[in-house]
Amino acid sequence: MKEIICIVCPNGCRLQVDEAADYAVSGHKCPRGKTYGREELTNPVRTLTSTVRIEGAAYPRLPVKTDHPIPKAKISAVMAQLDAILARSPVKRGDIIAENIADSGANLVACRDL
Amino acid sequence: MKAQLAIIGGGPAGLAAAIAAHEAGVRDILILERDRECGGILNQCIHNGFGLHYFGEELTGPEYAGRFIDMLKDTSVRVLSDTMALDLTPERVIHTVNTAEGYMQIEAGAVILAMGCRERTRGAISIPGTRAAGIFTAGAAQRYVNIEGYMVGKRVVVLGSGDIGLIMSRRLTLEGAEVLACVELMPYSSGLTRNIVQCLEDFGIPLYLSHTVTDIRGKNRVEGVTVSRVDENRRPIPGTEMIFDCDTLLLSVGLIPENELSKQAGIILDPRTNGPEVYENMECSIPGIFACGNVVQVHDLVDFVSEEAQLAGRSAAEFLQKGSKPAGRLITLTGGSDVSYTLPQKIRFDAMPDRIKLSFRVRRSFGESKIILRAGDAILASFKRSHMAPGEMERVTLPKKLLNEVSGNEIILEVKEA
Ligand SMILES: Cc1cc2nc3c(=O)[nH]c(=O)nc-3n(C[C@H](O)[C@H](O)[C@H](O)COP(=O)(O)OP(=O)(O)OC[C@H]3O[C@@H](n4cnc5c(N)ncnc54)[C@H](O)[C@@H]3O)c2cc1C
Ligand code: SF4
Numbered sequence: 001m002k003e004i005i006c007i008v009c010p011n012g013c014r015l016q017v018d019e020a021a022d023y024a025v026s027g028h029k030c031p032r033g034k035t036y037g038r039e040e041l042t043n044p045v046r047t048l049t050s051t052v053r054i055e056g057a058a059y060p061r062l063p064v065k066t067d068h069p070i071p072k073a074k075i076s077a078v079m080a081q082l083d084a085i086l087a088r089s090p091v092k093r094g095d096i097i098a099e100n101i102a103d104s105g106a107n108l109v110a111c112r113d114l
Numbered sequence: 115m116k117a118q119l120a121i122i123g124g125g126p127a128g129l130a131a132a133i134a135a136h137e138a139g140v141r142d143i144l145i146l147e148r149d150r151e152c153g154g155i156l157n158q159c160i161h162n163g164f165g166l167h168y169f170g171e172e173l174t175g176p177e178y179a180g181r182f183i184d185m186l187k188d189t190s191v192r193v194l195s196d197t198m199a200l201d202l203t204p205e206r207v208i209h210t211v212n213t214a215e216g217y218m219q220i221e222a223g224a225v226i227l228a229m230g231c232r233e234r235t236r237g238a239i240s241i242p243g244t245r246a247a248g249i250f251t252a253g254a255a256q257r258y259v260n261i262e263g264y265m266v267g268k269r270v271v272v273l274g275s276g277d278i279g280l281i282m283s284r285r286l287t288l289e290g291a292e293v294l295a296c297v298e299l300m301p302y303s304s305g306l307t308r309n310i311v312q313c314l315e316d317f318g319i320p321l322y323l324s325h326t327v328t329d330i331r332g333k334n335r336v337e338g339v340t341v342s343r344v345d346e347n348r349r350p351i352p353g354t355e356m357i358f359d360c361d362t363l364l365l366s367v368g369l370i371p372e373n374e375l376s377k378q379a380g381i382i383l384d385p386r387t388n389g390p391e392v393y394e395n396m397e398c399s400i401p402g403i404f405a406c407g408n409v410v411q412v413h414d415l416v417d418f419v420s421e422e423a424q425l426a427g428r429s430a431a432e433f434l435q436k437g438s439k440p441a442g443r444l445i446t447l448t449g450g451s452d453v454s455y456t457l458p459q460k461i462r463f464d465a466m467p468d469r470i471k472l473s474f475r476v477r478r479s480f481g482e483s484k485i486i487l488r489a490g491d492a493i494l495a496s497f498k499r500s501h502m503a504p505g506e507m508e509r510v511t512l513p514k515k516l517l518n519e520v521s522g523n524e525i526i527l528e529v530k531e532a
Contacts, residue, residue, distance in 0.1 A: 005311050009166050010415060010506070012307035046312065049161045049174055050288060051260055058150070060263040063160035063176045072316070079288055093180045111160065112176035 004040055006033040017041050045069035049111070052082050052097060057089035057114040064097055066106035077102040089114055118142035119430055120208055120222035122199045122375065125154020127407025128228035129182040130420040134427030135226075136189045140434055143191045144220065146210055148198040152186075153179030154230055156416065158257045161281050163308075167417035178416060199229075202379040204400050224430040227376060227390065227398070227405040228423065231369040231412055233278075241273075243330030246337070252278040252366035256285070265289060267362025271339050272296045273327050275303035275310070276505065277414060279366025284313035286364075293319045294358050297341050299326045299348055302479050304505035306414065326350065327363065336361055369412045379403065386455035387411045393439075394461045394470050395429035396422065401438045404430050411457055411473065414507055418473075439465040443523065450528030452477050454504070461517075461525075469513045474527055476502045482532040485510055489520040502529065 001020075006013040006028060015027045015037040025037035039045060047069045051061040070078065081102045091097075091110045098108040119140050121128045124147030132143050145152065156164070159175030166172055169181070186193070194212060201209040208220040233251040250258075250266055256278065258264040270291050272279045275298035283293045296314055301324045303310055314321050322341060328350045329340035343354035371389040373381075382399040384391045389410040390398040397404050406426035407419045433439075442464035449456040456474040472487075480502040487494040487510070494516045502508055510527075517525075 005307050007308035007311050010163070010306050010308060046316070047162050047172070048288075051160060051263070053263070059261050061261060063174060063260065065160075065162060065174055075288075093177060111174045112157075112180050 002041060004037065006036050008032045008036050044072045046072055046075065048075055048078055050079065050082055052085040052087055052108075054087040054089055054091065054114055057091075059114065062087050062091060062097075062114050063111040064108050065111055066101070066104065067096075067109045068106050070104040070106045074102060074104040078104055078108075082108075115144075115218055115220045116222075117144040117220055118223045118434055119144070119226065120206075120220055120224075121145045121226045121228055122202070122208065123147065123154065123228035123230055123407075123409070124149070124152035124193060124195070125228060125230050125407060126156055126179060126182065126416050126419050127230065127409070127423040127426075128152070128154070128226070129179070129186065130423035131226045131228060131404075131406055131427035131430070132191045133182065133185050133189065134424035135431045136191055136427075138428050138431030138435075140431045141190050143189075144222075145191060145193045146197045146199050146208065146220075147193060147195045150195050152183055152193060152195070155253070158253070158260045159281070160260045161285070164416050167415065168420050175416075182420075199375055202375045202403075204379050206402055223402070224433050225403045226423075226426050226430055227403065227409050228407050228426075229372040229375065229409045231371045231408040234365070234368040234370060236365060241327050241330060243339075244332055246330065246332035246335055248332070248336035248362045249330070250362070250364055252282045252364045255364055256282055259285060259289060265291070266364075267291060267336075267360070269294060269358075269360040270362040270364060271327070271341070271358050271360045272364045272366060274298065274364075274366030274368070275305050275321060275323075276366050276368070277305040277309050279364065280305045280309040280313040282364055282366065283319050284317060287317045287319065291362075293317070294360055295319070295341065296321045297325045297327060298323050299344060300324070300504075302503065302505075304503075306505065328355065330363060332361075336363055339363055369408065371409045371412065373409060376405070376409070384455065384459055386449075387457065391459040392457065394458050394466050395432075395439070396426035396458070397429060397433070397439070402430075402433055404433075411455065411507070414505065418507065418509070421471075445517065445523050445525060447472065447525045447527065449474055450526055452480075452529050453527055456527050463514075463517060466514050466517075468515075469511050471509050472512050472527065473507055473509045475507055476504055476529055479503045480529060480531060484530050484532050486528045486530060487512065487516075488526045488528060489517075489524065490522045492520055494520065494525070498532065 054062040156175035156179040164178040197212040342350040406423040
C-alpha cells in the first residue's frame, strides 16, 4: 500500500494505492484521482511547460507546453531539444511548434499569440 | 476624456470585469493598463494549473489570459495600454500618464479597481547580510526567465514555500540551475500540496520547514547563505546553522495588494486584507467605485479572481443603470480567532441577492473541521471540511433566507476542529 497525493487538481486528495490489489485506489474525491493513482505508480506522466526562442516578436521567449502529459522520464530529453528551437512571429495560441517532440508522443504547442 | 466605466488594471480581474459589464449592457468601457498588453501577472505564469474551475480544463497562465483577451475582441471595450493610473479622486476622476499622449484626466461614471498585488521585498522582511547582487523576488525572476529570457543564476536557494516559490524552484531546475533548498519560516508550506509534490518532490529539492535565512554572504554577487532552524516564536536557534554555497537567493515571501490609488481616493481599507473593504457586490466605501481580484484579497486561484471580477463588473453596470443601492439594514461579517480575514466585510441586507459567497483564510492548518456561521448565540449554518490550510482560500455560500430570522447585525465566521 502506498500513500500519494493526487496532483490533478488543487484539492490534493490523499490517495492510497494498493500495488498488491491491481493498483486499487482509495481516498479519491473524483474519478480522475483513480486514474492518476494507478498511473503514478505504473507510468508517471506530467505536462511540461517551458519557453522557446522566438524571432520578430515583442518578446524574445514564446511560452510552450506539451499538448498532453508525457512520461516523467522523457522530461529532460524534451527540455534538451527546446534549446535548438527557434519560432518565428507571428504565432497563434495552439500552433504546433514541434511534432512528437523527443519521441515523447506529444506535440509542443504555443501558449499565446506572439 | 470621459468613460461610463473605467477599469484600472488589465489583468485577469480587469478583463473579466470588463466582459461582465459589457454583457450587462454597458458599452463605453475603458481599461487602463500600465503594461504594453493585458493579462497581468498571468503572462509570466507559463506553468499549467489555471482554469480547472472556470473552463473545466487545465490551462497555462498565458492561455487563460488569451481566452479572455479574445472575448474582448467581440466587444466595444477599449484598452489603453502603456497607461499608468497615477491618482484617483472620490468623484471618480482618474489622472493617468501614457507614453504616447502624456498626461490625461478621465472622468468615469463608475470605476473598477483591478490593480492586483505586488511582492514583498527583502526590505519588508529585513534579512541581515550583504547587499550583493543575485537576490530577486520570485516574481521578478519569473518575468526575467519566462518573458525576457534571462537566467537568474546557477545555484539557487529559495526562501518561502508559497506557490510562486515552488513553481520557480521547478522552473529554474528545468532550465538547468541547481535549486539547493526551499526554506520556509512557518512549520507548514503556504503553497498548494500539488505544487510541493510536482515542483519539489519530483526533482528531489529539499523543503526545510521552520527554517529561515539568517545571513547572506558575498561582495558583488551572492556567494552563500546561512539557513537556521527557528523556534516556536520564529527566532533562529543558535547552533542549527547550515551553509549553502549559492549565487542566487529567491524571495517568495508574500504579496501585498496594490492600493496606493485606493488610499488616495480615501477608500477605507481593511488592515486584515490590506485591500478595500467591500460590500456584497464588491463596491468599496465610496459609491460607484468597485474592486476585484488581488487588489481586494490575495487569491491563489485565478478562477476565483474571474468569478469575483464578474460580480464587480455586473455590479458596476447596475450602478450605472440604476444608481446607488439603498442603505437599509447593514450586516457586518467578521472572523473568529483562527480566521485571518473574511470577505465581504459588509452586507446590505436589502440589496443582497438570494445567496452570496463568503471567502476567508484560516490562520493555521486544520484537519477534520467545521466552519460555523454565527449571529450572537444562534448558529446560522455549518460546513464540514476535511482539511484547511492558510495557503488555501476557503469559500462558503450564505443564503439570504438565513438572515431573515436573525435579529442582530453581526455575523461571525468561526472554524473549529470537528
Ligand atoms: C509574481 C506573482 C506570481 C503569481 N503566480 C501565480 C501562479 O503561479 N498561479 C496562480 O494561480 N496565481 C498566481 N499568482 C496570483 C495571480 O496574480 C492571480 O491569480 C491573478 O493574476 C490576479 O489577477 P489580478 O487581475 O487581480 O492581478 P494582476 O494579474 O496582478 O493584474 C493587475 C494588472 O493591473 C495593472 N496595474 C496595476 N496598477 C496599475 C496602475 N496604477 N495603472 C494601470 N495599470 C495598473 C498591472 O500592470 C497588471 O496588469 C501570482 C501573483 C504574483 C504577484
Ligand atoms: S482525486 Fe479528484 S478531486 Fe481529488 S485531487 Fe485528484 S482530481 Fe482533485
